[in-house]
Amino acid sequence: MAIAITAEGLAKSFGETAAVAGLDLAVRAGELMALLGPSGSGKTTFLRLVAGLETPTAGRILFGDEDATRVPVRRRRVGFVFQHYALFRHMTVAENIAYGLRVRPRRERPAASEIDRRVRDLLDLVKLGGFGKRRAAQLSGGQRQRVALARALAVEPRVLLLDEPFGALDAKVRRDLRRWLREVHDRTGHTTLFVTHDQEEALELADRVAIFNRGRIEQVGTPDEILDQPATPFVAGFVGEAVRLPVDAAGRWIRLGPHSIPTADENIAGPAELFVRPRDFALADGAADAIPARVVAVRRTGPARRAELVLADGLPTVEIELALDHAVARGDVLPVRLAKIRLFAAR
């Protein structure tokens, strides 16, 4: 598959701190990729480097085969959507969307009637037909973000870059816009990079996810790969509400406090880290390797119930997800079994 954007050894430092510490990434043409990581992990800086809003201290950026490292922002033809929309407040919605076309030099500028037609098409695409005459201040957050996207699409960008596009919106609007962004992407086919710190958003929306940590990329993969085969301890700990448990690995057994857990992975020996998620535990009535876990708290999370468990004194509490009809109370002892083992040698 054709590669739309390539980063080679890309680095950016602000004074002493390296925001992006030399990373390589290849984004396929037409894919929707999420850049996911904790705040300060360099994902936004990376996005701005791709856009040309920052100049790299080292490395190269290629758009297709063309070296874009020294191409100024205004000639890169990227569509950039800002977290707080950055709509031009003194212009109407239609003027905002037309801006990128109107500022073109006369030779390249479409005729006024053509611009009007494009603006109307884009308004329809972002489901804001009839809103052209309004001003940004008269729109809701979700509507503003859609205008911002239409404005970015108007210049027919080679890549679409979105910086925390839903960060400033409330949960319900976020979910709707997420689905809608996926639709727009599938319809227009732009290569799209979007930054987020919300893993649910990244894993639900993206074709592939790049996990950022301390200015580097830990793993690039499909949501399934990221969730099921985390490549590094960081990824294992970052996604899926994981809890890290210190363990000792010895051949086919993992020692967790006073308990022994069987494992198929015999490659790791000595001190290790076990990452467990709420769905990794199963109830194991009567099984030989069941761990008696003490329930210290119960809470409702959406369609399920979560019980907080102490596996052994001194270990961090873990969670188990239970069906709603499963009666459980604080103080109960549940026999549990680990259905999935995610083990990494201790660093």
Place this chain on the structure above:
Amino acid sequence: MHDGVFGEGRAVRWTLIALAVGFLVLFLVLPLLAVFSEALRRGAAAFFATFDDPDTQAAIRLTLLVAAIAVPLNLVFGLSAAWAISKFEFPGKSVLISLIDLPFSVSPVVAGLVYVLLFGAKGLLGPLLDDWDFKIIFAVPGIVLATIFVTFPFIAREVIPLMQEQGTADEEAALTLGASGFRTFLTVTLPNVRWALLYGVLLCNARAMGEFGAVSVVSGHIRGLTNTMPLHVEILYNEYNFVAAFAVASLLAGLALVTLGAKSVLEWRHGDALAPARRH
């Protein structure tokens, strides 16, 4: 009427209000009324006769000229400074911000004296200027310089906080959409600060026309040549020509009232587009 949130009684509240209003009347309203009543004491004819005097006309013309030069220059300076301070990081930024406030903290008389020391006949650059036969002190250029110095914080001060609050995202958006730097400035940056800019221009203009101290030092008080309106008021007053003095003064006071009115309209209509500190 119930007690306020702080539990203060009615008496306390009314005392405070009465104090504030009394203070305003005593120090602002009464003097203003005095200016107009003195100016009109001998009737409208005497009032208008003042403005037939060529020296008075020259003073008004000079004041308008000085404002017409100082305000646009400070507009350019204020915008550039605000732009530099709010959109870029550079060494010495905090020094620049403090320097902009300097005219607020220095006595205007001192400001005027500095120019005399620099450009006066015995000043640092005096001999050089003498060679070129170019007069700054006791001439119009000196008055313009002193006025620019005294009024330069007004516009910058209005625009800087607003630009800082607005950040650079709008400009970045324009750049990614293909606009040039200048185009971005004209179509995005300038419209974003236009009301704050107008507000600053109003204040700057009022001060430029009303400045006395610094201008008095560098002007030389040559009637018909280097006399601005405030200086002219003083001369007339010292000559016991009270009606004329107050007539010219009433013109300045009128300017102040117009400025105040325009300022209120701006705050009322475009309060949300002015500097964040001024929002209510």
